[in-house]
Amino acid sequence: MHSLHDRTPWLALIVIGAGIVLTLFPVWIAFTASTLPPQAIARGDLLLPGAEGAATYRTILFEGARTSRMAAPPVSGLLWNSLIMALVIAAGKIAISVISAYAVVFFSFPGRMLAFWTIFITLMLPVEVRIVPTYQVVAGLGMLNTYAGLTVPLIASATATLLFRQFFLTIPDELVEAAKVDGAGPMRFFLDTVLPLSRTNIAALFVILFIYGWNQYLWPLLITTRADMDTIVIGITKMIGAGDALTDWNLVMATTVLAILPPALVVLAMQRQFVKGLVDTEK
């Protein structure tokens, strides 16, 4: 007879160990490269960190990478742009989705289904399938190279609206009736009952949407032409240039580490909400 856990799972430990190494190795190498002098990187001595880290990070954060081969703006500004973009997109998507789901679930009005399907259809229209006309609309509205242009066009969210709608449908009728008996109007009920009940859903969505906003690529590439409006992810690829041996990899990798850190910290700090958000948004 076989049992399910009959011996020390050596095979499992080996496979998981290999998985951990494959997961962390690229990030570890980026970190060590960011602390090493360029000569060490050229020699390929990358396994252990060096002592140049503080100087390298100070340089790219506050002065920018200004070498003979590139002139990148200070990374602190790029981090700020990414932070604004991620926060505004996450907060904006949550805010407009929670109120539109509330309208669709708690009211009956002409055009209700039309509104619902109009929101739903955005699932099928990612930026990637309408690149040029979307750029033209944003340009026509004078929103190129602005924070509004970076964020507002992305804050419609079918996923978040569907998630809140599903949750609102589970709120018991008795709660609504009780509120009505107490003379509470729809906005009072929304603020006093529905929003507090939605806390865990909002937190879970926030993690996913923060990462979504931070990691945007095609959108900021289209909307910004000024280097000081770049996000950090765009900033990195601009620093690489041709990606040859002449690239200042210590500077590029320091920027890469800084680009990974904020979303990684959000995932680590909000692990439970992250897993819930990931599973919920795919329903």
Next chain:
Amino acid sequence: MRRKVIFRNRWLPYLLLAPQLGVTLVFFIWPSLQAVWQSFLREDMFGLSSTFVWFDNYRVVLADPGYMAAVRRTAVFSVAVALAALMPALLLAVMVDRMLKGVAFWRTILVLPYAIAPAVAGVLFLFMFNPSVGVVARMLTAAGVDWNPRLDGTDAMILVVLAAAWKQISYNFLFFLAGLQAIPKSLLEAAAIDGAGGWTRFRTIVLPLLSPVTFFLVTVNVVYAFFDTFGVIHAVTQGGPAKATEILVYKAWYDGIIATDFGRSAAQSVILMIVVIALTAVQFRYIDRRVQY
């Protein structure tokens, strides 16, 4: 599905919907209609006037050997990314599921790449596989492999597939693990008592019960490979060398924004739109079935 108890208000629901519908109409619906409209137009060489040409742009795009090569390339790329992201994820999930302790800890580390942007994953791999300074590239060269993704199209394709898949493994792993942990342990124990070994249990019980999750993940991974890997391509190879890694989304962007051939880019966009609609429909069919269960 509707609620029984609702509020009555003539204008409030419209007010609540206004921001979402406004953004949707201006930045989603209108540009999409524009894409369809532009796909039927051709601009003169100065971009001053345009004429309605019916399906000419589609005919030109579909007759272009360059476009059909990009279609085949995208198919190869998507299948490779999906396989390279799904297989290791399933293996890891099965192993973590076998652990009695520390599941949350292993999961925490293994899902980290989800937080990393596709373009950043691309940069990490570009560095590791750089022929002159890359750690892995040095090992390959030492092992006698002639590795140079900047000159060799196949090497470049392998590089972008690895980078794109590495980032996606974490996502697949999380869903496989959730699927595995939802399988009743009593079922597996009963099979074990009947003398079924580990591999037999996996093949006859676990895999069939995982098939809905697997099907769902296949569509998610294909969508990811088609649309979300633009950053990987743009950061790592710019579609090169000699277009060896130019996938459809990258080509639509390049033809529209860099080469400013709006009509042909729009025709490509509309073709991609049909792909997304088909994939989304497949995904929702699956979800419908899951709701019925």
